[in-house]
Amino acid sequence: MRIVNLTEETRKNILKDLLKRSPSNFGSYADTVEKIVNDVRDRGDEALFGYTKQFDKADINAGNVLVTKEEIEYAYTQVDEKLIEVIRKAKENIRTYHEKQRQYSWFDSDPKGIMLGQKVTALESVGVYVPGGKAVYPSSVLMNIMPAKVAGVKNIIMTTPCNSEGEVYATTLVAANEAGATAIYKAGGAQAIAALAYGTESIPKVDKIVGPGNIFVALAKRAVYGHVSIDSIAGPSEILVIADETANPRYVAADLLSQAEHDEMASAILITTSKELAEKVSAQVDEFIKVLSRKEIIRKSIDTYGYILLADNMADAVEAANAIASEHLEIVTANPFDVMTRIKNAGAIFIGEYSSEPLGDYFAGPNHVLPTNGTAKFFSPLSVDDFIKKSSIIYYSREALEEVHEDIESFAKSEQLTAHANSIAVRFE
Amino acid sequence: MRIVNLTEETRKNILKDLLKRSPSNFGSYADTVEKIVNDVRDRGDEALFGYTKQFDKADINAGNVLVTKEEIEYAYTQVDEKLIEVIRKAKENIRTYHEKQRQYSWFDSDPKGIMLGQKVTALESVGVYVPGGKAVYPSSVLMNIMPAKVAGVKNIIMTTPCNSEGEVYATTLVAANEAGATAIYKAGGAQAIAALAYGTESIPKVDKIVGPGNIFVALAKRAVYGHVSIDSIAGPSEILVIADETANPRYVAADLLSQAEHDEMASAILITTSKELAEKVSAQVDEFIKVLSRKEIIRKSIDTYGYILLADNMADAVEAANAIASEHLEIVTANPFDVMTRIKNAGAIFIGEYSSEPLGDYFAGPNHVLPTNGTAKFFSPLSVDDFIKKSSIIYYSREALEEVHEDIESFAKSEQLTAHANSIAVRFE
Numbered sequence: 130m131r132i133v134n135l136t137e138e139t140r141k142n143i144l145k146d147l148l149k150r151s152p153s154n155f156g157s158y159a160d161t162v163e164k165i166v167n168d169v170r171d172r173g174d175e176a177l178f179g180y181t182k183q184f185d186k187a188d189i190n191a192g193n194v195l196v197t198k199e200e201i202e203y204a205y206t207q208v209d210e211k212l213i214e215v216i217r218k219a220k221e222n223i224r225t226y227h228e229k230q231r232q233y234s235w236f237d238s239d240p241k242g243i244m245l246g247q248k249v250t251a252l253e254s255v256g257v258y259v260p261g262g263k264a265v266y267p268s269s270v271l272m273n274i275m276p277a278k279v280a281g282v283k284n285i286i287m288t289t290p291c292n293s294e295g296e297v298y299a300t301t302l303v304a305a306n307e308a309g310a311t312a313i314y315k316a317g318g319a320q321a322i323a324a325l326a327y328g329t330e331s332i333p334k335v336d337k338i339v340g341p342g343n344i345f346v347a348l349a350k351r352a353v354y355g356h357v358s359i360d361s362i363a364g365p366s367e368i369l370v371i372a373d374e375t376a377n378p379r380y381v382a383a384d385l386l387s388q389a390e391h392d393e394m395a396s397a398i399l400i401t402t403s404k405e406l407a408e409k410v411s412a413q414v415d416e417f418i419k420v421l422s423r424k425e426i427i428r429k430s431i432d433t434y435g436y437i438l439l440a441d442n443m444a445d446a447v448e449a450a451n452a453i454a455s456e457h458l459e460i461v462t463a464n465p466f467d468v469m470t471r472i473k474n475a476g477a478i479f480i481g482e483y484s485s486e487p488l489g490d491y492f493a494g495p496n497h498v499l500p501t502n503g504t505a506k507f508f509s510p511l512s513v514d515d516f517i518k519k520s521s522i523i524y525y526s527r528e529a530l531e532e533v534h535e536d537i538e539s540f541a542k543s544e545q546l547t548a549h550a551n552s553i554a555v556r557f558e
Numbered sequence: 559m560r561i562v563n564l565t566e567e568t569r570k571n572i573l574k575d576l577l578k579r580s581p582s583n584f585g586s587y588a589d590t591v592e593k594i595v596n597d598v599r600d601r602g603d604e605a606l607f608g609y610t611k612q613f614d615k616a617d618i619n620a621g622n623v624l625v626t627k628e629e630i631e632y633a634y635t636q637v638d639e640k641l642i643e644v645i646r647k648a649k650e651n652i653r654t655y656h657e658k659q660r661q662y663s664w665f666d667s668d669p670k671g672i673m674l675g676q677k678v679t680a681l682e683s684v685g686v687y688v689p690g691g692k693a694v695y696p697s698s699v700l701m702n703i704m705p706a707k708v709a710g711v712k713n714i715i716m717t718t719p720c721n722s723e724g725e726v727y728a729t730t731l732v733a734a735n736e737a738g739a740t741a742i743y744k745a746g747g748a749q750a751i752a753a754l755a756y757g758t759e760s761i762p763k764v765d766k767i768v769g770p771g772n773i774f775v776a777l778a779k780r781a782v783y784g785h786v787s788i789d790s791i792a793g794p795s796e797i798l799v800i801a802d803e804t805a806n807p808r809y810v811a812a813d814l815l816s817q818a819e820h821d822e823m824a825s826a827i828l829i830t831t832s833k834e835l836a837e838k839v840s841a842q843v844d845e846f847i848k849v850l851s852r853k854e855i856i857r858k859s860i861d862t863y864g865y866i867l868l869a870d871n872m873a874d875a876v877e878a879a880n881a882i883a884s885e886h887l888e889i890v891t892a893n894p895f896d897v898m899t900r901i902k903n904a905g906a907i908f909i910g911e912y913s914s915e916p917l918g919d920y921f922a923g924p925n926h927v928l929p930t931n932g933t934a935k936f937f938s939p940l941s942v943d944d945f946i947k948k949s950s951i952i953y954y955s956r957e958a959l960e961e962v963h964e965d966i967e968s969f970a971k972s973e974q975l976t977a978h979a980n981s982i983a984v985r986f987e
Contacts, residue, residue: 523924
C-alpha cells in the first residue's frame with residue numbers, strides 16, 4: 130500500500146480524487162432513471178412490474194408482489210439459528226442506542242399569556258430500500274428499520290429486489306421481520322423508489338425513503354427528493370485511521386481492509402505520525418490481502434483510493450481528517466479521547482484499538498448508515514431524527530398581542546405587506 | 559370567496575391542485591439552471607459576474623462584490639430608527655426561542671468498558687440566500703441567520719442580488735448586520751447558489767445553503783444538493799384556518815388574506831364546521847380586498863387556490879388539515895389546544911384567536927421558514943437542527959469486545975465479508 134507524505138498539496142489531490150466517486154457525477158444515467166421514475170409515477174403497477182421483468186427477469190404481479198407470512202416463515206427455516214440469535218442481540222443494541230436519540234415536544238410559557246413550543250411527530254409512513262444484487266446485508270435491514278421503529282413510524286414499507294424465481298434472500302426477510310417491517314414488497318432499482326414515492330396500485334406511497342442502493346437507486350432518490358424526503362445519498366464506503374507509534378499494525382491493516390472489501394470505489398486511508406507504523410501497515414496489508422476472499426475488489430480499491438499518509442504531527446493529521454470528513458474514523462493513538470475532541474467531521478468515530486470498525490457495522494448499536502464522500506461536514510448518521518418532524522406552536526393571549534401589536538404592524542408595513550399588518554390591526558380596532 | 563362542502567373528493571381535488579404549485583414541476587427551467595450552475599462551478603467569478611451583468615444589469619467585480627463596512631453604515635442612516643428597534647426586539651425573541659432548540663452531545667457508559675455517544679458539531683460555514691426582486695424582507699434575513707448563529711456556525715455567508723447601481727436594500731443590510739452575518743456578497747439567482755456551493759475566487763464555498771428564492775434559486779439549490787446540504791425547497795406560502803362557530807369572521811378573513819398577498823400562487827383555506835362563519839368570512843374577504851394594497855395578487859390567489867371548506871364535524875376538519883399539511887395552521891375553535899393535539903402535519907400551529915399568522919412571521923420567535931406544499935408531512939421548520947450535525951462515538955475495551963467478538967465475526971461471515979470478520983478476529987488470535 131502506497132506511503133505518501135501528508136502535505137497540503139497531497140491532501141487536496143486526494144480529496145479531489147475521492148470526490149470523483151460522488152453520485153452527482155454519474156450524470157449519464159440520470160435521464161434513464163428519470164424516465165423510469167416518471168413512467169412508474171404515471172402508469173403505476175403496470176410500469177413497475179414491466180421493469181421488474183426487464184431488469185430482474187421476474188414475473189411479479191399484484192398477486193405476488195407482497196411477501197407473504199408463509200414466505201417469511203419459510204425464510205426462518207433457511208437461516209442458521211445462531212445467526213438469528215446474533216441478529217436479535219444486535220437489534221437490541223441498536224434499539225437501546227437509538228432510544229437515547231428520541232426527541233420530545235417541549236413548550237415554554239410566559240405569565241403574560243404566551244406559550245411557544247415545538248411539537249414532535251413521527252412520520253406516518255416510510256419506505257426502506259434494501260438492495261439485493263451482489264451481497265445480502267441483514268445488518269443494513271436492521272440499521273434502516275430500527276430508528277423508524279423507535280421514532281414511532283406506523284407504516285414501515287420495505288422493498289427489495291427478488292431473483293428471477295420471485296424469491297427474496299431469507300436473511301433479509303428474517304432481519305426485516307425481526308426489526309418489525311410492516312410490509313415487504315418485491316421491487317428493486319429506480320422503479321421501486323418511484324413506487325414508494327408516488328404509490329402504485331400495490332405499493333403505498335410513503336413520506337420518506339431510506340436505504341442504500343446502486344447508482345440507479347441513488348439517482349432515483351435524488352429525482353423524487355422534494356416530493357418525498359430521502360436520507361442522504363450514500364456513496365462508496367470509507368475508512369480513515371489516525372494512528373501513532375502505539376498502534377498495532379496488524380489491527381490497523383485489518384481495519385483498513387474491512388472497508389476496502391466493500392467496493393472497488395471504497396477508500397481506506399491511514400494517517401500516521403509514525404514512519405515505522407506506516408511501513409509495517411503497508412506490508413501487513415499485502416499479507417492480509419493474499420488470504421482474504423474478496424482480494425480482487427480489495428486490491429483495486431486499495432490501489433486506487435487507498436493511502437498511507439505520513440503526517441509531521443498529530444495536529445496535521447487531525448486537520449487532514451477534518452478536511453476528508455470520512456464516513457468511518459478510527460483513532461488509535463496514545464490518547465484517543467483527546468484526539469476525538471479535535472475531530473469536527475466524521476460519520477462515526479471509533480476510539481481506541483479494540484473499537485474496530487466492524488463492531489459498529491454490526492453490533493455496538495449506533496447506526497451504520499453514515500454520511501460518505503465528505504458529506505459528514507453537513508450530514509449526520511441515520512437516526513431517529515430522520516423519522517420525526519417538528520411543528521412550531523404559537524399561542525398569544527389578547528394581552529400579550531396587544532403589548533406588541535404596533536411593533537408587528539410596523540414591521541409588516543416596512544415590508545409593504547399591508548394584509549399582514551391588517552391581520553394584526555383588525556384585532557385592536 | 560368560494561364555499562365548498564368538504565368531501566373526500568373535494569379534498570383530493572384540492573390537494574392535487576395545490577401540489578401543482580410544486581417546484582418539482584418546473585422542469586422547463588431545470589436545464590437553464592443546470593447550465594448556469596455548471597458554468598459558475600467551472601469558471602468561478604468570471605461566470606458569476608457575467609450572469610450578474612446579464613440578469614441584474616450590474617457591474618460587479620472582485621473589487622465590489624463584497625458589501626463594505628461603509629455600505630452597512632450608510633444603510634443604517636437609510637432605515638427608520640423605530641424599525642431598527644423592532645428588528646432588534648424580534649431578533650431577541652428569535653434568539654430566545656432557538657436557544658431552546660440546541661442539542662447537546664451525550665454519551666452513555668457501561669462498566670464493562672463501553673462508551674457510546676453522539677457528538678454534536680456546528681456546521682463550519684453556511685450560505686444564506688436573501689432574495690431581492692419584488693419585495694424586501696428583513697424578517698427573512700433574521701429567520702435564516704439566527705438559527706445558524708445560535709447553533710454556533712462560524713462563517714455565515716450571505717448573498718443577495720443588487721440593483722443595476724450595485725446597491726443592496728438598506729433594511730436587508732441592517733437586518734443582516736444585526737443578526738450577525740460574517741460577510742455579505744452582491745450575488746443573486748442560480749449563479750449565487752452555485753457560487754456558494756462550489757466557491758469562486760471571491761465567494762467562499764459553504765457546507766449548506768438556506769434561504770428562499772424564486773424558481774431559479776430553488777432549482778439551483780436542488781441541483782447542488784448532495785454536494786452541499788440545503789434547507790427544504792420553499793414553495794408558495796399557505797395558510798389553513800380551522801374554525802368553528804366561536805371564531806370572529808373578521809379576524810379569520812384578515813388572516814387568510816395575510817398569506818394570499820404573498821404571491822399569486824399562495825393558498826388560503828378555511829375549514830369550518832359553521833355555515834354561518836363560512837358565509838361571513840367569504841363576505842368579509844371581499845370587503846377587505848377592496849382596501850388592501852396588493853389587491854390584484856390577493857384576488858388571483860384567492861380565486862385560484864383559496865377555499866372555504868364546510869366540514870360536517872371537527873374530526874373531518876382535522877383529517878383534511880392533516881392531509882393538506884399546510885405551512886401555517888391557525889386553530890380558532892372553542893377548545894383550540896384540544897384540536898392541536900390531533901394535528902399531525904403542519905409547519906407552524908397558531909392557537910386561539912389572538913395568535914394570528916403574522917405574529918409568527920415577524921415577532922414571536924419560532925422560525926417563519928416552514929415546510930410548504932404538503933412537505934410538513936416530513937420536513938420541519940428551519941431550526942438550529944439545520945446547522946448542526948452529529949457523529950457517533952464508539953469505544954469498546956478489550957474485555958467488552960472479547961465478550962462479543964464471535965457474534966460479530968459470525969454476522970460478518972454471514973454477509974460474506976471476510977475482511978470485516980478478520981478485523982475483529984485478528985485482535986483475539
